[in-house]
Amino acid sequence: MSSRSTIYEVAQRSGVSTATVSRVMRDVGGYSAATRDRVRASAREIGWVPSGSARGLASRRSGIIGVLFPDLGSSGETEEESPLYVDQVIRGAERAATAVGHAVLIAATRGTSGRELAYSVAGKVDGLVVMARSLTEQDVDAISRSVPTVVFANRSSRTRLDSVGADNRGGMAAVVTHLIDEHGYTDIAFVSGPSRSPDSVARFAGYRDALVAADLPAPKAPAAGGEFTEAGGERAVRELLTERRPQAIVCGNDEMAIGALAVLGRAKLRVPGDIAVTGFDDIASARHVRPALTTVHQPMRELGEQAVIVMLARLREPDAPRRSIVLPTQSVIRRSCGCRGRSTTTRRHTS
Amino acid sequence: MSSRSTIYEVAQRSGVSTATVSRVMRDVGGYSAATRDRVRASAREIGWVPSGSARGLASRRSGIIGVLFPDLGSSGETEEESPLYVDQVIRGAERAATAVGHAVLIAATRGTSGRELAYSVAGKVDGLVVMARSLTEQDVDAISRSVPTVVFANRSSRTRLDSVGADNRGGMAAVVTHLIDEHGYTDIAFVSGPSRSPDSVARFAGYRDALVAADLPAPKAPAAGGEFTEAGGERAVRELLTERRPQAIVCGNDEMAIGALAVLGRAKLRVPGDIAVTGFDDIASARHVRPALTTVHQPMRELGEQAVIVMLARLREPDAPRRSIVLPTQSVIRRSCGCRGRSTTTRRHTS
DNA sequence: AGTGTTTACGTAAGCGCTTGAGTAGGTAAG
DNA sequence: CTTACCTACTCAAGCGCTTACGTAAACACT
Numbered sequence: 001m002s003s004r005s006t007i008y009e010v011a012q013r014s015g016v017s018t019a020t021v022s023r024v025m026r027d028v029g030g031y032s033a034a035t036r037d038r039v040r041a042s043a044r045e046i047g048w049v050p051s052g053s054a055r056g057l058a059s060r061r062s063g064i065i066g067v068l069f070p071d072l073g074s075s076g077e078t079e080e081e082s083p084l085y086v087d088q089v090i091r092g093a094e095r096a097a098t099a100v101g102h103a104v105l106i107a108a109t110r111g112t113s114g115r116e117l118a119y120s121v122a123g124k125v126d127g128l129v130v131m132a133r134s135l136t137e138q139d140v141d142a143i144s145r146s147v148p149t150v151v152f153a154n155r156s157s158r159t160r161l162d163s164v165g166a167d168n169r170g171g172m173a174a175v176v177t178h179l180i181d182e183h184g185y186t187d188i189a190f191v192s193g194p195s196r197s198p199d200s201v202a203r204f205a206g207y208r209d210a211l212v213a214a215d216l217p218a219p220k221a222p223a224a225g226g227e228f229t230e231a232g233g234e235r236a237v238r239e240l241l242t243e244r245r246p247q248a249i250v251c252g253n254d255e256m257a258i259g260a261l262a263v264l265g266r267a268k269l270r271v272p273g274d275i276a277v278t279g280f281d282d283i284a285s286a287r288h289v290r291p292a293l294t295t296v297h298q299p300m301r302e303l304g305e306q307a308v309i310v311m312l313a314r315l316r317e318p319d320a321p322r323r324s325i326v327l328p329t330q331s332v333i334r335r336s337c338g339c340r341g342r343s344t345t346t347r348r349h350t351s
Numbered sequence: 352m353s354s355r356s357t358i359y360e361v362a363q364r365s366g367v368s369t370a371t372v373s374r375v376m377r378d379v380g381g382y383s384a385a386t387r388d389r390v391r392a393s394a395r396e397i398g399w400v401p402s403g404s405a406r407g408l409a410s411r412r413s414g415i416i417g418v419l420f421p422d423l424g425s426s427g428e429t430e431e432e433s434p435l436y437v438d439q440v441i442r443g444a445e446r447a448a449t450a451v452g453h454a455v456l457i458a459a460t461r462g463t464s465g466r467e468l469a470y471s472v473a474g475k476v477d478g479l480v481v482m483a484r485s486l487t488e489q490d491v492d493a494i495s496r497s498v499p500t501v502v503f504a505n506r507s508s509r510t511r512l513d514s515v516g517a518d519n520r521g522g523m524a525a526v527v528t529h530l531i532d533e534h535g536y537t538d539i540a541f542v543s544g545p546s547r548s549p550d551s552v553a554r555f556a557g558y559r560d561a562l563v564a565a566d567l568p569a570p571k572a573p574a575a576g577g578e579f580t581e582a583g584g585e586r587a588v589r590e591l592l593t594e595r596r597p598q599a600i601v602c603g604n605d606e607m608a609i610g611a612l613a614v615l616g617r618a619k620l621r622v623p624g625d626i627a628v629t630g631f632d633d634i635a636s637a638r639h640v641r642p643a644l645t646t647v648h649q650p651m652r653e654l655g656e657q658a659v660i661v662m663l664a665r666l667r668e669p670d671a672p673r674r675s676i677v678l679p680t681q682s683v684i685r686r687s688c689g690c691r692g693r694s695t696t697t698r699r700h701t702s
Numbered sequence: 703a704g705t706g707t708t709t710a711c712g713t714a715a716g717c718g719c720t721t722g723a724g725t726a727g728g729t730a731a732g
Numbered sequence: 733c734t735t736a737c738c739t740a741c742t743c744a745a746g747c748g749c750t751t752a753c754g755t756a757a758a759c760a761c762t
Contacts, residue, residue: 006748017712022750030710047496052475053407054749057717062404087438094459103472105456108445121454124403145398288636357718368742373720405718408747
């Protein structure tokens, strides 16, 4: 197992200098085909793999992009975990990074352990993508002084950093407008996620936008809050129903909407007959749940890709002007809003 | 942004040698409290983060564990993507690694680009976790000569490497036995995943185990195959139904089972009234689909954790005997098999 | 033949840390 | 007063690469 040979052995074995070995391994040219083959063969024979650390030190580029995301599981309520979309974002980041020969380092911040972890990661990477709710604003500020940083779905407006995110506000406004225009609902309750989540805040704002645009009264605060979890959604809706029975319940995400569906089912209220429900995110289960959930699709994968694309651009041009990317979302109309067809109507929009 | 200062500047600023700065940063002791604070302060002031590359080079440990997984999306059929469980495994790995101050580097192999990528990753990490179907056996062999390797859910029996995986065979045998014993089915068809997938093969073997144990005829080959995708499951079951109508359809994973449900619904066959269906993996949608899917739960997160635990042990003791960990699975009895209750009966078992 | 250009290398100086060996000064034990 | 042993450091030699810079030989062109 792992003897860890060095470039010197390979150089000696193939009768060339280490510089030549290095050139061959990096595929940069400046050597004959014969030399190339000889070097490659020697390397293979002794099972040599160039040390990433040595490379990184000498070239001052590690070829690694870090992604920091929150793992809410270990801190807050026991049930809660990282939002499902995190995985998709990571996948997108991985894809974009691998495409240009970079690797992705992932680390979840849990509770207060964030700062230390972030610094440890920062030292290992060329750039850092920081997802919402993984670090405090001050920590992001501090970190971004030592390593190029892109913020993801974060309170991006206040910062001088590159950012990428989805059009949460516009997406939510679109479904709520659908509820109003197509179905004629006027009494629409909003079940929000955690108030510290920028996504949650933006979605509530979108909900209000739609109501205001339709000249309906727009509540100052959500009717209930559910922490973005299924259980939280159940709780919130149960509570909500003790007070009133709106025509529609708009949830801040799909998990909560699924929780809502369960509660309504138990209360013998038919969805969408008695009450309509919508979600946000378009997770896999949204399609499978009955009735199928009307929701808003976020291009998570693309967002992850964009994050590293922006990152790479920043690394190439450190002084380029700040970029802030907002990707459009899509309404996915299924049955829980009252629409008949099983068809999936989509529409694009940006704010 | 990112000026990238060095340990020398910090040493000078705080009036100590670089060795002392290094010790302070690594928390190893051998300095006074006053010195520690001075160093920490200087570091903070200039926004210095120790270079991971330099650290790695000097200490010959990068503190990074690599995870290689397959992204089937870009190669085979366009629809297909990495199995869903990959994300869970990665999360588990991340959790276990972070707990001991390591980071996780992820990389998806797509099509034939695997080898190169793997080598690039191998150079950057202390150890590598290789998931099933991400690399050919030869590549795994080659890589494992230069970096400690743990294989995950792989044809582990044939290798000299540490491995971790779930008890696919035992889990499948358990549900099929349930179908036979509790429901009295004797005509049970198996819809398999890709034949190159070790998981798929093991599950078919478990299916046969159960039939053999019950003295029922055990087919030599699956009744149909579906590539582990929802669409593939639909195709396979559609095909299967043209030939015969078994009492139960046992699918190699949940996605295919969900596809099966859709096809059966369209064919006006009631599940489980006319025909029972089971899956494997217990993905989120299995709970939400109607009827709720009877399936087998795999502890993906724990498996990911185990993989890095085994890895770390190997790094600590390179010459320890090989370890092969098989985690038990759990039957999750829902309604699609014919059981009444909405309760989730679980039972443990190991092969 | 003389000159410029290209190809295919080699030389050696770092990159920014860690770490083993060494040391000064203080304290405790004999 | 020694001698031994801490504690709190410093010194400097690497770790294994990359990359300016240099150069000899081959080739092209006048």
